[in-house]
Amino acid sequence: xxxxxxxxxxxxxxxxxxxxxxxxxxxxxxxxxxxxxxxxxxxxxxxxxxxxxxxxxxxxxxxxxxxxxxxxxxxxxxxxxxxxxxxxxxxxxxxxxxxxxxxxxxxxxxxxxxxxxxxxxxxxxxxxxxxxxxxxxxxxxxxxxxxxxxxxxxxxxxxxxxxxxxxxxxxxxxxxxxxxxxxxxxxxxxxxxxxxxxxxxxxxxxxxxxxxxxxxxxxxxxxxxxxxxxxxxxxxxxxxxxxxxxxxxxxxxxxxxxxxxxxxxxxxxxxxxxxxxxxxxxxxxxxxxxxxxxxxxxxxxxxxxxxxxxxxxxxxxxxxxxxxxxxxxxxxxxxxxxxxxxxxxxxxxxxxxxxxxxxxxxxxxxxxxxxxxxxxxxxxxxxxxxxxxxxxxxxxxxxxxxxxxxxxxxxxxxxxxxxxxxxxxxxxxxxxxxxxxxxxxxxxxxxxxxxxxxxxxxxxxxxxxxxxxxxxxxxxxxxxxxxxxxxxxxxxxxxxxxxxxxxxxxxxxxxxxxxxxxxxxxxxxxxxxxxxxxxxxxxxxxxxxxxxxxxxxxxxxxxxx
Amino acid sequence: xxxxxxxxxxxxxxxxxxxxxxxxxxxxxxxxxxxxxxxxxxxxxxxxxxxxxxxxxxxxxxxxxxxxxxxxxxxxxxxxxxxxxxxxxxxxxxxxxxxxxxxxxxxxxxxxxxxxxxxxxxxxxxxxxxxxxxxxxxxxxxxxxxxxxxxxxxxxxxxxxxxxxxxxxxxxxxxxxxxxxxxxxxxxxxxxxxxxxxxxxxxxxxxxxxxxxxx
Numbered sequence: 027x028x029x030x031x032x033x034x035x036x037x038x039x040x041x042x043x044x045x046x047x048x049x050x051x052x053x054x055x056x057x058x059x060x061x062x063x064x065x066x067x068x069x070x071x072x073x074x075x076x077x078x079x080x081x082x083x084x085x086x087x088x089x090x091x092x093x094x095x096x097x098x099x100x101x102x103x104x105x106x107x108x109x110x111x112x113x114x115x116x117x118x119x120x121x122x123x124x125x126x127x128x129x130x131x132x133x134x135x136x137x138x139x140x141x142x143x144x145x146x147x148x149x150x151x152x153x154x155x156x157x158x159x160x161x162x163x164x165x166x167x168x169x170x171x172x173x174x175x176x177x178x179x180x181x182x183x184x185x186x187x188x189x190x191x192x193x194x195x196x197x198x199x200x201x202x203x204x205x206x207x208x209x210x211x212x213x214x215x216x217x218x219x220x221x222x223x224x225x226x227x228x229x230x231x232x233x234x235x236x237x238x239x240x241x242x243x244x245x246x247x248x249x250x251x252x253x254x255x256x257x258x259x260x261x262x263x264x265x266x267x268x269x270x271x272x273x274x275x276x277x278x279x280x281x282x283x284x285x286x287x288x289x290x291x292x293x294x295x296x297x298x299x300x301x302x303x304x305x306x307x308x309x310x311x312x313x314x315x316x317x318x319x320x321x322x323x324x325x326x327x328x329x330x331x332x333x334x335x336x337x338x339x340x341x342x343x344x345x346x347x348x349x350x351x352x353x354x355x356x357x358x359x360x361x362x363x364x365x366x367x368x369x370x371x372x373x374x375x376x377x378x379x380x381x382x383x384x385x386x387x388x389x390x391x392x393x394x395x396x397x398x399x400x401x402x403x404x405x406x407x408x409x410x411x412x413x414x415x416x417x418x419x420x421x422x423x424x425x426x427x428x429x430x431x432x433x434x435x436x437x438x439x440x441x442x443x444x445x446x447x448x449x450x451x452x453x454x455x456x457x458x459x460x461x462x463x464x465x466x467x468x469x470x471x472x473x474x475x476x477x478x479x480x481x482x483x484x485x486x487x488x489x490x491x492x493x494x495x496x497x498x499x500x501x502x503x504x505x506x507x508x509x510x511x512x513x514x515x516x517x518x519x520x521x522x523x524x525x526x527x528x529x530x531x532x533x534x535x536x537x538x539x540x541x542x543x544x545x546x547x548x549x550x551x552x553x554x555x556x557x558x559x560x561x562x563x564x565x566x567x568x569x570x571x572x573x574x575x576x577x578x579x580x581x582x583x584x585x586x587x
Numbered sequence: 588x589x590x591x592x593x594x595x596x597x598x599x600x601x602x603x604x605x606x607x608x609x610x611x612x613x614x615x616x617x618x619x620x621x622x623x624x625x626x627x628x629x630x631x632x633x634x635x636x637x638x639x640x641x642x643x644x645x646x647x648x649x650x651x652x653x654x655x656x657x658x659x660x661x662x663x664x665x666x667x668x669x670x671x672x673x674x675x676x677x678x679x680x681x682x683x684x685x686x687x688x689x690x691x692x693x694x695x696x697x698x699x700x701x702x703x704x705x706x707x708x709x710x711x712x713x714x715x716x717x718x719x720x721x722x723x724x725x726x727x728x729x730x731x732x733x734x735x736x737x738x739x740x741x742x743x744x745x746x747x748x749x750x751x752x753x754x755x756x757x758x759x760x761x762x763x764x765x766x767x768x769x770x771x772x773x774x775x776x777x778x779x780x781x782x783x784x785x786x787x788x789x790x791x792x793x794x795x796x797x798x799x800x801x802x
Contacts, residue, residue: 057662
């Protein structure tokens with residue numbers, strides 16, 4: 027029996043904690059008012075006492091249906107949990123409450139036929155009204171808080187202190203309301219097992235409901251320490267990026283709605299009765315209310331529509347699932363109808379129902395699979411777009427790198443040219459200096475020659491002058507400079523010539539270089555200080571060295587290198 | 588958990604911080620006047636008093652920052668509040684630096700410019716004087732901030748105009764001054780003008796903070 031309670035608490039408690047609790051703690055996380063280490067203490071203090079209050083909701087549920095059988099309780103819990111799990115693929119903003127009540131309705135319909143289901147229709151009405159009520163409460167409270175804060179004219183630090191206290195109390199109240207309203211489902215489902223389970227400690231008997239409640243609180247604490255805190259901080263960024271005052275307003279609105287629908291007396295004022303309501307939807311109602319006043323609703327419309335649809339889809343799914351399971355496991359249907367409840371026993375499998383359930387399950391599976399694969403496909407498409415964009419960026423980067431390289435090489439080229447020009451300038455300056463020195467020397471020699479009277483001496487001086495002029499004509503230095511400059515400018519050509527024809531002499535290489543530059547034979551003779559005939563001989567030798575045939579053009583060949 | 592004593596202490600510290608800036612402004616005005624009219628001994632007194640006020644403001648700011656963090660101040664406002672204190676503290680730093688630079692660099696200010704510099708100082712300090720009530724109002728009545736900061740913008744513009752007048756006079760009507768002296772004077776006019784600019788920055792921040800506080 028204890029195992030049944032554990033399973034029921036686990037199935038319901040996990041979904042209640044994962045879906046509803048983060049909505050309560052969202053504004054706490056975003057406001058940063060309470061340190062996270064204090065929150066478990068607040069959870070225990072505020073939620074545990076709810077068991078001591080008589081729950082109208084649990085009484086209503088137990089009156090509306092017969093939940094005495096552990097097997098049916100397990101079926102209801104299981105069907106609701108599975109339904110929430112399936113709907114969670116579509117939206118996270120949903121609640122197990124819808125699934126549970128629909129599952130209980132399915133049980134009722136199955137066992138009692140067309141008997142009265144007023145409780146369930148009123149519950150549906152409450153689910154529709156509660157977000158709207160929360161919306162209205164949040165607007166009214168927001169205006170009231172704004173008025174109070176403005177009129178109080180308190181120092182911000184004092185106000186902060188007061189708001190902190192109010193915030194903590196609001197959190198305690200909303201957690202208590204959550205335990206009283208939503209927690210009543212656990213009370214309702216486990217109270218049926220009360221007579222079956224009772225533990226005696228020190229002479230005092232503890233009923234099953236207390237054990238279930240204790241397990242539920244432990245589960246909430248465990249889940250808070252692991253996923254709930256993360257979910258709450260995620261939600262806080264999406265929904266509760268608001269100030270402390272708004273946080274208080276949201277929590278108070280939620281508390282009011284929860285408390286209102288936790289009491290039959292209160293609910294009767296509008297002709298309804300105590301019903302568990304979804305924290306998710308009343309929180310959304312309050313957030314939209316505040317957003318409406320501030321003219322900035324920060325809720326994703328698509329998510330909101332999905333969440334609203336879940337109010338219909340989830341109960342429907344849970345209803346079908348429960349009814350089908352009950353039909354498959356046909357537990358002495360006749361007996362149960364007359365006795366308003368099963369007592370457990372032999373199982374009669376109905377083949378038609380089994381087939382339809384399998385078909386439904388397969389259909390549901392395909393719907394879920396299609397949705398997941400569609401999501402995955404869109405994710406992959408997004409990834410592909412991102413990859414393409416990345417590739418494009420890389421290509422652009424490569425282009426930019428290439429441009430940089432081109433600019434760098436151009437810069438290098440310009441630097442080289444500049445260097446050559448600079449060298450030219452220095453050489454020209456040196457050359458002018460040298461020429462001036464030479465002419466000075468020549469002028470001095472001629473002056474001495476004019477003064478000389480001895481014919482022999484004159485002859486020797488004239489010879490000396492002639493030899494100096496001949497030396498100068500050789501232009502050895504300038505020629506070397508010319509060749510070195512040509513080599514710098516045509517660096518690749520020089521390297522290729524050296525690689526292809528390593529046996530060429532220095533003079534032959536120079537001739538090839540000058541031919542490449544387009545000098546005529548006459549010019550070459552002048553530059554190389556040889557006769558035009560010698561140039562022709564040199565050309566002939568060069569052709570042989572380059573292994574050219576008679577028809578081959580020497581200049582074209584050299585230029586093609 | 589609720590730290591009521593700390594709340595009172597923080598309120599006191601905040602008020603004290605703004606009072607320190609207020610006193611700093613008075614000392615600065617007096618210091619500039621004493622420098623301009625050659626009351627060196629009094630100027631030295633102003634200088635030492637200003638240094639004390641600056642260290643006091645720094646200490647108070649640190650205390651307030653620590654309190655804001657430990658008291659889990661409203662997370663949406665925490666950043667803005669800390670920035671406001673930083674900007675206000677910057678004003679005290681400017682006051683102290685301007686006075687100590689007068690002490691170190693001893694700029695030559697022609698006597699005919701004395702009234703102009705006094706006026707510039709007055710206008711500049713007025714801009715800061717107007718930002719202090721606005722900053723105080725943020726903590727009590729944020730609705731009144733806009734009307735208070737309008738004055739800051741007005742005095743900031745006036746300061747700028749006065750500063751330009753001084754610069755124009757220095758560069759156009761005073762050929763007897765060396766270029767280095769002209770630069771020096773322009774630099775000091777600019778320094779005093781910075782004070783109103785920092786007040787304007789604080790006012791800009793306050794106007795945004797006021798909007799945010801109207802939740």
